[in-house]
Amino acid sequence: MKISELFGNLTFNEKVMREKLSFEVFRRFKATIEQGEPITRNVAECIAHALKEWALENNATHYTHWFQPLTGLTAEKHDAFLQFHDGGTPIERFYATELMQGEPDASSFPSGGTRTTFEARGYTAWDPKSPCFIIEGEMTNTLCIPSVFFSYNGDSLDKKSALIRSTMVLDEAAKELLGVMGYPIPQHVHVTAGAEQEYYLINREMYRQREDLMLTGRTLVGAPPIRGQKLSDHYFGSIPPDVKAFMEEVELELYRLGVPCKTRHNEVAPSQYEIAPVFEEVNIAADHNQLMMMMLKQKAAERGFALLLHEKPFQGLNGSGKHNNWSMSDETGTNYFSPGRNREEFLRFLCFLVAFVNAIHLHGVFIRASVASASNDHRLGGHEAPPSIVSVFVGSALEQVLTDLKNGNFTELTGMEMIKAGLKYVPQIEKDNTDRNRTSPVAFTGNKFEFRAVGSGQPLGFPNTVLNTAVAESMRSLARMIRSEISAGRGQEESTLAALSAMLEQCDRVVFNGNCYSREWKEEAKKRGLSNLRATPEALRSAFGSESEAAFLLEAGVLNQTELGARYEIKVEEYAQRVEIESRTLLKLIRKDIRPALVQQMKDLDYLDWGIRTHYREAVGQLERDSARLVGELEGLREVEGSEKQAQFCYGSILPLMEKIRDSVDFLEEETDRQLWRLPDYDQLLGHR
Known part of the structure; x- marks a missing residue:
């Protein structure tokens, strides 16, 4: 099979x-x-007819406008092709109006206050740049039409609309920069993206015995596994046969849907894996990542697995992200983040590189906020996940080039070195210009930037919207600076170098090639004036709540004030809701599963040493007191008005108490007879036992 x-x-x-x-x-x-x-x-009528004929040939009976509301998931409403001709004769029809526009009820989707419940009208509109596709069902198939979603007033109610706007803004800015530098202007400059999708795959029966996993996506309690990832033997190890069969089925289905899967492998933690695609235009890449997550979930359930896309399902083990590989290219295949083969191409590369670094410097707060969520907070900053301080890794060779450039000297990268491994008959390998830095949130990796802070369950739309718009602003700024130097009488190259030097003076503080986990970096970052926004409420408030921080999105026309406010309101509301769900689930676990085991264990302890018995009962007593406090805090949450204050209350009062309860439960789990403990432990969940 090919x-x-x-x-x-x-x-x-x-x-x-x-x-x-x-x-x-x-x-x-x-x-x-x-x-x-x-x-x-x-033209639309001709396309609609051809699309219908093709869909019917592929056994489709229904069609749907497939869109991405602000829930972060996908949405669809299925309509049949069936209509009735004169005399009641059944016939399949599909008109241009049905292709180009849909009208789902918008009142039940999150809108951040832009719509009231009685204002229900919303519209979907076909996105012609993203190919239509067919999803197969058990009995019938459905034609899916990728679409944007907006309100009666034209406000964006989805993830896709702003992303498309940002690509248009970036296209114009890139062409402006190329023009002022004297380079040929392409027809289009587009962003390419590819998400390395990480996930956990566990036994479905074990999963169904853990209500915390089912309701929240993560384990709210659980003592550390005996083995875990200590031996570092899972990463790139042999893929278990049942997992490999699952991966193969997922890939085949995705290939048929036009999703170009490229790589599969074991990740660092046990039961953790990755699938990565060939990079595509960002709008299509975002759609394909949604299809990828959907297919992973579907095939996992069919094969007796449970797929976990939570960013931190297991405490103490690596979290899951989706490294967002970001670059710019044009219709000729030119990659603007490739250093090139000559001085002219290298100077062009430096312009795009410095513009990107400047974008991170200016908008690190909003870039952090673009990936902020209750679940991603648990991941960022530990176990190979990037920290919440947004910095850029460029590697020592490029850092020297940028330092020289800032000081007025233009130096090029030296030729490729060969790695000397001391093996005569093994092919020689060229050494890359940059090493890898897994601790950096944004890293240059040869011909692209890798934004590593995106969470495994998050859509690609908003993080890339922010990146695109931020880089576009910096490219326009650099173009103005070059134009100003030319107006002062300098030559083309001299003007470009002077502008790059001036921009680096402003932004090079965001470049850091060291260990982003170290205490020294946290102290150094503070000296450099870089923000360390560790919690979602703080990150969202710092970004959305500041006119100066949000201005670049408004000025570019990527979001209007209503759309910006709606996204803030939705994000803080979701944060508070998720923390509340987790805390109520934790209390339910204690009532249903944990307390009965503790009561029985205390009866059995009557026959043991007095010291052991006392220590255990003290821990149980502390758990009961903290659980009662958590009940009280949840009652207090009801009295807090406004989503922003609720989110702050959850972060400041509920989460710390949940962590304290977890510490008690995890200690008691290790001290309780395994036969009494009702919840599958980490070793069982991860397939160690």
């Missing part, structure tokens, strides 16, 4: 369109995709 033969056979891709559409309709559609020309009604 992957190339089945790839995309469930997508309405260019190959299918060439077969189904007339030459003129196909040409007009390509003009829409590539030049932004509006689709005429006649």
Whole structure:
């Protein structure tokens, strides 16, 4: 079986369109995709008819506008192709209006106060740049039409709309920068992205015995495993046969949906794995990542597994993220983060590199906020996850180039060195210009930047929206600086170098190539004026609550004030709700599963040493007192008005108490007879026993 033969056979891709559409309709559609020309009604009718015929050939009975509301998930409402002709004859029909526009009820989706419940109207609109696809069901198949979602007033109610706007802003800014530098201006500059999707895969029966995993996605209690990841023998190890079969099935389904899967491997922690795609245009990459998460969940359930996309399902083990690989390229294949082969290309590379570094320097607070969530807070800063201080790693060679540039000297990278391994018959390998730094939140890795703080369950839309807009602003700023130098009478290259030197004077404090986990870096970052926003409420308030921090999104037209406020309100509300759900789940675990085991164990302890008995009972007493306090704090939460204050209350009062309760439970678990303990422990969940 060749992957190339089945790839995309469930997508309405260019190959299918060439077969189904007339030459003129196909040409007009390509003009829409590539030049932004509006689709005429006649062209839309032709596409709708061809799309319907193709869908029916693939056994589709329904269609849906597939969109990404601000819940972070996907949404769909299925409508049948079935209609009735004169005389009641059944027939399948699909009109241009049904392709281009849908009207789901918007009142039940989060809107952050932009809509009231009685204002229900919302609209979906077809995104022609993202290919339509078919999802197969047990009995029938459904045609999915990737779409944006907005309110009656035109405000964005989804993750996709702002992302598309940000790509348009970045395209114009990149072309402006290239023009002022004297380089040929391409037709389009687009962002490419690829998310290395990490996940845990555990036995479904064990999962169903842990109500905390089922309701919150993470273990709220659990003593450390005996083995865990101590031996470092899971990373890149042999993939277990049942897991490999699962991966193969997922990949085959994704290939058919046009998702270009590339890599699969064991991750660091036991039962943790990764799947990574070939990088694509960011809008399509965001859609494909949603399909990837959906397919992983679906196939895991079918094969007796439970898929965990929580950023920190197991305390003390590596969390799960999705490293967001970000770059810029054009229709010729030129990658603007590739150092190039000559002085001219290297100078162009430096302009885009410095603009990116400046964007991180100016908007590190908002970049941190773009990945803020209750679940990701547990991951950031430990076990190979990046810390909450946003810095950039560029490697020692590039750091020297940037230092020289800031000081007025233009030096190029030296030629590639060969790694000397002392093995005569083994092929020689070229050494990269940069090493890897797994502790850095943003790292340059040769021809792209890797934003490592995105959580495993988070959509790609908003983090990339923020990155795109921030980099676009910096590119425009650099273009203005170069233009100013040229106006002062300097030559092209001299003007570019002077502007780069001036920008580096402002932004090089965000560059750090050392250990981002170290105490020394935290102290140094504070001296440099870099923010350390460890908790979501603080990160969101610092970003969304500051006019100066949010101005770049408003000025670029990527979000308006209403949309910005809505996203803040939704994020803080979700934070408070998730913490409340976790705390109530913890109390339920104590009542149903933990307390009965402790009561029985205390009866058995009557026959043991007085000291052991006393120590155990003291721990039980502390647990009961803290549990009662947690009940009281939850009652107090009801009295707190406003989502922002509720989120702060959850962080300051409820979470610390939950951690204290966990410490008691984890100690008691290790001291309680295994036969009495009702919850599967970490060793069982991770397949060690």
